[in-house]
Amino acid sequence: MFNTKYVMSKGLGFAEYVEMQMLSEYASKGWILCKFGFLGYKLKKGTPQKLQYSLDYRNNADKEYFSYFKEAGWHHVCSMLNVIHIFSAPEGTKPIYTDINTESEKYMSQYKCIKVMVVPLLLFSALFFVLVLLAKYNYIPDIYRIIFGIALLLTVPLAVITTVSCVLCYRKANELEKVSTFSKKHKIIDRLSVIVLIVLVFLFILRNLNIISMSNAVFYLIFLISFLLNLLTCFTK
Template sequence: MFNTKYVMRKGLALAENEEMEMLSSYAREGWILYKFGTLGYKLKKSNPQQLQYSLDYRNNPDKEYFLYFKEAGWSYVCSIGNTIHIFSAPEGTKPIYTDNDTESEKYVGQYEMTKKIAIPSSLCTILLLILTLLSKYGYIPDIYRKIFGILLIASVIITVYTVIPCMSFYSKINKSGIKEDTKNRSRNYKIAYVLLTIMTLLLVSLFLLSKFNFLSIGNAVFYIIFFICILLGIFICLIK
């Protein structure tokens, strides 16, 4: 009989509470978390236990960090890359974070870190998409088309794996009460809204000019403008 079990993760950034509850459920069945796997959790067979789990983010934590959790009744279990840490405690133990402000603080660092990658990768994806479309429709020599295509695929993968967690952390911060500077948020919202309005009017104008044969415009131009409008719309929804 196997004494270990491997359980896939759903995604800590998107389903943190569900993941922790899942681990608690397994503990009640006698499967106790002992280590992170590549894309999941490694559990070992033991006596059924009434455990609750809590996840925290801290880059390169020191001994005082773990001592703080221990004194609060939480035992260290495992980590991912010395950044994401899981602790366990008997059910009924007082939560580590007892209010919205302190709970949201743990997401701020992760949000700032993922944002530094998500924004450049998103801009790179837009640029590569534009270059790929221009190459496809003959505005750039076709020899570069495969190069742009390969780079675009890599950029999209990086963007997906950083933008989604970034959006999730941002949402958790706002729901918990810690928000970015109101004045900066308002300014960014206005800038994005003006740009979206301009791009939308430009898209409609070019479509009408092309429709009535006043101007000959390639499909690539419409795709690019439309894609930019979508990204601006998503950005507005995020900062509103």
């Protein structure tokens, strides 16, 4: 009756291989990936196929990039913002990334692409946060507190997800290379940013559940520290 199906994504930065395996299982049941959907995928009903999927990141991919995959037996299925690309091939086709060096390059490319999104998201989150505070303390009309509050609720989750994904990508690259391509300073800042971000999320939940009491000044200070650390993580080499 229905020829299309929507499948929610679990987060490509967290479960890339799980998601690609999930799409393969759907293809074996006759649900073939056709394009990205909002926070997920759109599948189209068709003939069951034994397919494997591969995810890659390349900013402003050109014809040469797609030709490389095609020559290796991989069909381009869909892209998001010409940055995130999914390819499919019959089961048994040789993977594009066959060794540690090429797979590490993949994650480094992914890291660089996500970093481009992280910086503006963090900046917008900080801007909306400041504007909400200005409205709260009557420096600007109170109506803006609602407007910028909604904007803040939209940008903060995206900023958190992309930041964590960015961190995971370069960690995967480091694990594959065995030798870190990032400085010791970057590692320290990265670990601190993750710890402070986790602490901030827990404090926010506990504070709203009235389990703990905390002044706004302390909470805002932790938020500012978290923001600065994540921003430093994106710029520090």
